[in-house]
Amino acid sequence: xxxxxxxxxxxxxxxxxxxxxxxxxxxxxxxxxxxxxxxxxxxxxxxxxxxxxxxxxxxxxxxxxxxxxxxxxxxxxxxxxxxxxxxxxxxxxxxxxxxxxxxxxxxxxxxxxxxxxxxxxxxxxxxxxxxxxxxxxxxxxxxxxxxxxxxxxxxxxxxxxxxxxxxxxxxxxxxxxxxxxxxxxxxxxxxxxxxxxxxxxxxxxxxxxxxxxxxxxxxxxxxxxxxxxxxxxxxxxxxxxxxxxxxxxxxxxxxxxxxxxxxxxxxxxxxxxxxxxxxxxxxxxxxxxxxxxxxxxxxxxxxxxxxxxxxxxxxxxxxxxxxxxxxxxxxxxxxxxxxxxxxxxxxxxxxxxxxxxxxxxxxxxxxxxxxxxxxxxxxxxxxxxxxxxxxxxxxxxxxxxxxxxxxxxxxxxxxxxxxxxxxxxxxxxxxxxxxxxxxxxxxxxxxxxxxxxxxxxxxxxxxxxxxxxxxxxxxxxxxxxxxxxxxxxxxxxxxxxxxxxxxxxxxxxxxxxxxxxxxxxxxxxxxxxxxxxxxxxxxxxxxxxxxxxxxxxxxxxxxxxxxxxxxxxxxxxxxxxxxxxxxxxxxxxxxxxxxxxxxxxxxxxxxxxxxxxxxxxxxxxxxxxxxxxxxxxxxxxxxxxxxxxxxxxxxxxxxxxxxxxxxxxxxxxxxxxxxxxxxxxxxxxxxxxxxxxxxxxxxxxxxxxxxxxxxxxxxxxxxxxxxxxxxxxxxxxxxxxxxxxxxxxxxxxxxxxxxxxxxxxxxxxxxxxxxxxxxxxxxxxxxxxxxxxxxxxxxxxxxxxxxxxxxxx
Numbered sequence: 074x075x076x077x078x079x080x081x082x083x084x085x086x087x088x089x090x091x092x093x094x095x096x097x098x099x100x101x102x103x104x105x106x107x108x109x110x111x112x113x114x115x116x117x118x119x120x121x122x123x124x125x126x127x128x129x130x131x132x133x134x135x136x137x138x139x140x141x142x143x144x145x146x147x148x149x150x151x152x153x154x155x156x157x158x159x160x161x162x163x164x165x166x167x168x169x170x171x172x173x174x175x176x177x178x179x180x181x182x183x184x185x186x187x188x189x190x191x192x193x194x195x196x197x198x199x200x201x202x203x204x205x206x207x208x209x210x211x212x213x214x215x216x217x218x219x220x221x222x223x224x225x226x227x228x229x230x231x232x233x234x235x236x237x238x239x240x241x242x243x244x245x246x247x248x249x250x251x252x253x254x255x256x257x258x259x260x261x262x263x264x265x266x267x268x269x270x271x272x273x274x275x276x277x278x279x280x281x282x283x284x285x286x287x288x289x290x291x292x293x294x295x296x297x298x299x300x301x302x303x304x305x306x307x308x309x310x311x312x313x314x315x316x317x318x319x320x321x322x323x324x325x326x327x328x329x330x331x332x333x334x335x336x337x338x339x340x341x342x343x344x345x346x347x348x349x350x351x352x353x354x355x356x357x358x359x360x361x362x363x364x365x366x367x368x369x370x371x372x373x374x375x376x377x378x379x380x381x382x383x384x385x386x387x388x389x390x391x392x393x394x395x396x397x398x399x400x401x402x403x404x405x406x407x408x409x410x411x412x413x414x415x416x417x418x419x420x421x422x423x424x425x426x427x428x429x430x431x432x433x434x435x436x437x438x439x440x441x442x443x444x445x446x447x448x449x450x451x452x453x454x455x456x457x458x459x460x461x462x463x464x465x466x467x468x469x470x471x472x473x474x475x476x477x478x479x480x481x482x483x484x485x486x487x488x489x490x491x492x493x494x495x496x497x498x499x500x501x502x503x504x505x506x507x508x509x510x511x512x513x514x515x516x517x518x519x520x521x522x523x524x525x526x527x528x529x530x531x532x533x534x535x536x537x538x539x540x541x542x543x544x545x546x547x548x549x550x551x552x553x554x555x556x557x558x559x560x561x562x563x564x565x566x567x568x569x570x571x572x573x574x575x576x577x578x579x580x581x582x583x584x585x586x587x588x589x590x591x592x593x594x595x596x597x598x599x600x601x602x603x604x605x606x607x608x609x610x611x612x613x614x615x616x617x618x619x620x621x622x623x624x625x626x627x628x629x630x631x632x633x634x635x636x637x638x639x640x641x642x643x644x645x646x647x648x649x650x651x652x653x654x655x656x657x658x659x660x661x662x663x664x665x666x667x668x669x670x671x672x673x674x675x676x677x678x679x680x681x682x683x684x685x686x687x688x689x690x691x692x693x694x695x696x697x698x699x700x701x702x703x704x705x706x707x708x709x710x711x712x713x714x715x716x717x718x719x720x721x722x723x724x725x726x727x728x729x730x731x732x733x734x735x736x737x738x739x740x741x742x743x744x745x746x747x748x749x750x751x752x753x754x755x756x757x758x759x760x761x762x763x764x765x766x767x768x769x770x771x772x773x774x775x776x777x778x779x780x781x782x783x784x785x786x787x788x789x790x791x792x793x794x795x796x797x798x799x800x801x802x803x804x805x806x807x808x809x810x811x812x813x814x815x816x817x818x819x820x821x822x823x824x825x826x827x828x829x830x831x832x833x834x835x836x837x838x839x840x841x842x843x844x845x846x847x848x849x850x851x852x853x854x855x856x857x858x859x860x861x862x863x864x865x866x867x868x869x870x871x872x873x874x875x876x877x878x879x880x881x882x
Contacts, residue, residue: 150191204359237302248480251831266280305339306349309340320665371547471495592640625657819838832876
């Protein structure tokens with residue numbers, strides 16, 4: 074196996090290698106055949122690896138064809154078997170065919186000519202026989218396919234009588250899950266909804282919800298909403314991740330547990346998937362770790378500083394070749410060679426690096442003769458900005474991808490990549506949030522995620538994007554080093570084959586003085602670690618608010634139980650919590666805000682009164698008030714809401730966003746604001762590298778656009794919305810309208826209603842302007858009927874027609 078793997082590496086890097094003799098080929102294939110019958114996952118994976126690395130050189134050899142087909146049947150790897158047969162392997166053997174037919178009979182799915190793999194079939198049977206379950210598997214396992222089949226089974230089993238939910242970590246993943254479900258679920262009794270406000274037009278339906286944690290919590294806050302019976306928690310490792318988002322994820326699943334919802338957790342590559350069941354107090358017996366691979370990877374380390382490579386060998390701990398010289402002095406040349414005729418993902422970490430690396434490759438690629446790419450380029454210029462770099466890159470088959478890109482454009486990029494028009498996709502860590510964009514080649518240019526070193530689990534999850542199930546047998550991972558700042562001796566060890574360590578939950582372990590610090594937040598004391606990062610302080614503070622909510626609501630939880638055990642002052646702190654006057658209903662929705670500020674505002678005698686006015690002056694007054702009341706100078710990032718000098722800029726965004734301005738006009742207003750006020754830019758967010766903004770500088774314009782996209786998603790639609798909602802609730806003002814305005818980016822009721830149904834904001838604005846006569850409303854202003862035929866005949870965009878067909882027909 075090692076010999077074959079090294080040969081494959083030598084071939085890639087244009088080194089001489091010897092072909093196997095007929096006897097050597099037979100022996101290694103016989104070895105693969107024996108291993109494929111093993112009960113041990115490692116042996117089966119080695120068997121698949123052998124078949125994969127030999128494919129390019131021996132796919133036409135009859136001996137290879139016989140053994141490879143038999144191995145894949147024995148492994149039950151039907152997607153790879155389809156690829157093999159489509160590649161010309163039509164070997165006819167009665168014994169193999171009989172084995173294949175027997176497995177297909179038992180492992181058939183609802184889709185014609187598609188069958189469960191052995192590991193999928195075993196996992197599916199366990200899920201359908203359990204009230205809760207947790208499993209982990211490799212990135213190419215096919216979780217989405219498995220869960221879609223489970224939902225179809227559940228709908229039939231329960232006679233379409235129950236509501237189902239998907240919980241996903243980010244907004245960026247919502248659209249992908251909704252799209253996948255829409256293509257697969259065709260039951261007229263069900264509607265797929267991604268907003269917590271159920272539209273009136275669908276209220277007699279059953280639902281499949283696709284929510285982020287924040288949206289699920291919002292859904293639970295409305296008592297009249299229909300019950301959810303089953304919830305699938307995808308990318309479940311985010312519930313205990315070491316970041317600011319994990320507390321809300323944890324809060325969401327504990328609320329679901331209180332409502333006796335059956336929960337099914339799935340996470341990539343986690344060694345101990347039972348931890349998610351333990352987190353909500355369920356039996357850890359109903360869990361499974363799947364180690365079988367469906368696609369294998371070849372790993373290479375490229376050092377462009379030394380012009381040397383190292384080939385890493387799978388399934389043998391800490392094993393690689395010596396450094397070997399290679400003949401590609403420039404990364405761009407090697408990227409082009411490897412992508413020729415296929416596709417490549419390039420991970421760059423930051424948005425700035427992602428864009429700049431994409432631009433670098435664009436200088437040596439011609440425009441592609443693709444009408445679809447030209448149309449997409451024009452669309453980006455029209456809806457974002459005429460000088461947005463992405464518009465020019467797209468025409469060359471290059472894209473970049475990050476979570477804050479407008480949903481419509483992000484979906485179009487994903488679509489063009491999936492059909493092969495985009496060959497080079499440069500990306501941030503959105504790939505680690507479950508966005509399903511595999512490619513034959515994965516280039517990893519950074520050993521960081523944000524400012525933190527990449528963990529072993531994150532590296533494994535990222536690496537799993539190399540190789541497309543049913544389109545190839547293997548993927549290539551190229552870890553690329555350009556300088557000494559990245560991929561040092563420690564992070565290079567991520568490439569070694571070794572067992573992953575168990576993941577841990579601070580809630581369960583209490584490590585790093587976690588429960589002492591939670592108590593300190595309640596007591597308004599300093600953290601035990603004076604140098605604790607700001608994000609971690611916010612994380613601990615969020616858990617303290619969740620603890621307060623659970624204690625006041627008398628909810629039994631692991632957080633409450635472990636706090637009682639591990640904090641010696643728990644009794645007095647619980648007494649202090651009982652004296653807080655903020656109600657449980659407010660706390661439930663405001664776990665990202667420290668309780669002390671909420672308590673102070675609740676007891677104020679003179680409140681700031683919100684008016685339904687949205688001009689710049691009014692929005693700035695609101696932001697300045699919130700800055701003072703919630704101490705943003707202490708609690709928020711100085712690059713964002715914690716910087717008082719940026720509030721005027723945020724007020725510009727807030728005004729335009731609420732007044733239904735299209736994105737391109739919001740961008741133009743922001744550019745004018747930056748230009749007129751001589752605003753300084755931190756180039757690539759480096760405080761030491763500052764320049765006065767110039768609208769004639771394309772680099773400045775693109776940084777402002779990318780920052781604005783993030784600010785709409787993270788600042789307006791999340792942080793500002795939550796602060797305003799909290800303040801209005803605490804001061805007995807109506808919070809519903811402002812919450813909707815900031816969430817949906819409009820104060821127009823019809824546009825809000827259309828987004829509830831599932832239309833994207835820009836399409837909703839278009840339909841409201843051009844086709845309002847095709848909607849019927851009730852006395853509350855809710856849409857209760859839509860003339861779909863009339864809409865389709867009206868002068869609307871292709872994208873609007875596409876969404877009408879998906880959502881209404």
